Amino acid sequence: MEKIMIVEDDKKIAEYLRAYIEKYGYEAIIATDFENIMGTFRDVQPNLLLLDINLPSYDGYYWCRQIRKESISPVIFISARTGEMDQVMALENGGDDFITKPFHPDIVMAKIRSQLRRAYGEYAAVKHEERVITQEGLSLYPERLELRFNDKVAQLTKKETDIIESLLERYPRVAGRQDLLEKLWDDQAYVDENTLNVNITRVRNKFQELGIEHAVETVRGAGYRLRITWKEGEA
The missing domain is CATH 3.40.50.2300 (Response regulator)
Structure with missing residues (x-):
């Protein structure tokens, strides 16, 4: 029950x-x-x-x-x-x-x-094993609200987790702004344009905590893309 x-x-x-x-x-x-x-x-x-x-x-x-x-x-x-x-x-x-x-x-x-x-229920991800989304050394643990890179761990909010999950799932494609809004907020009538920008900034800060600069690229007029190929010295 x-x-x-x-x-x-x-x-x-x-x-x-x-x-x-x-x-x-x-x-x-x-x-x-x-x-x-x-x-x-x-x-x-x-x-x-x-x-x-x-x-x-x-x-x-x-x-x-x-x-x-x-x-x-x-x-x-x-x-x-x-x-x-x-x-x-x-x-x-x-x-x-x-x-x-x-x-x-x-x-x-x-x-x-x-x-x-x-x-x-029927729309939930299978819960038998903990989900881990991995790309090029990055590991996202959605159920823990954690992002790991090498030996570093960043604690995330649920919104930050959802954004990073979308970026990882769509890599190397662009995650559209509209797609992100629909994933994060069911009722978009109450979300202004700046709200997503604020959350993207927070996501970038989380990557910086892990020592990764310029991880989230803005694609003008389209959305955002994860830049997986880290340069030397960013790890």
């Missing part, structure tokens, strides 16, 4: 979500210690997280960043905030989807099922 963890400080909303989720055969756990969300997360080991933004002590963005250091379990933000930047921030901080309040419970369930299928 899949476990859904609910992080919502409005008790009525939390109980409403719990009852509705359990009606569909899932186990729902409500977090109550808002200063130790990570402790509850580690104890529960949920398959998916429903996360409010406005929380006591630390906001949902903070907790999502902490979760992404340890897990790639889907995170769906549920919030009364309706601004485009709030939704961009949710995705930028590691979220997978965003639902605005007030919400219809059927929409919540549809998004939960969609994310569970993507992460564990």
Whole structure:
């Protein structure tokens, strides 16, 4: 039975979500210690997280960043905030989807099922063995959110991992901007052009941590391409 963890400080909303989720055969756990969300997360080991933004002590963005250091379990933000930047921030901080309040419970369930299928079900990669994507000494471990080169390791966010995975899979071809947007964000209406640029810059910084300069080439009018042939002294 899949476990859904609910992080919502409005008790009525939390109980409403719990009852509705359990009606569909899932186990729902409500977090109550808002200063130790990570402790509850580690104890529960949920398959998916429903996360409010406005929380006591630390906001949902903070907790999502902490979760992404340890897990790639889907995170769906549920919030009364309706601004485009709030939704961009949710995705930028590691979220997978965003639902605005007030919400219809059927929409919540549809998004939960969609994310569970993507992460564990018919759309998920085979989980029998850990996936490793390797090219010319580079090794990407998507489930660990790690990029390795020689004896160096760079820790990645989920978005950074997705971008590098796309670049590796398309090498030596160009990964189009539109393709990257579709992979990273389902609802592109809330993503401005600069958001992808910011993430590409972060990816370049990760390569620099490994001692690799100029790893991601901008192909004007098309997208980005991974430059695999490292020059002497860049390793």
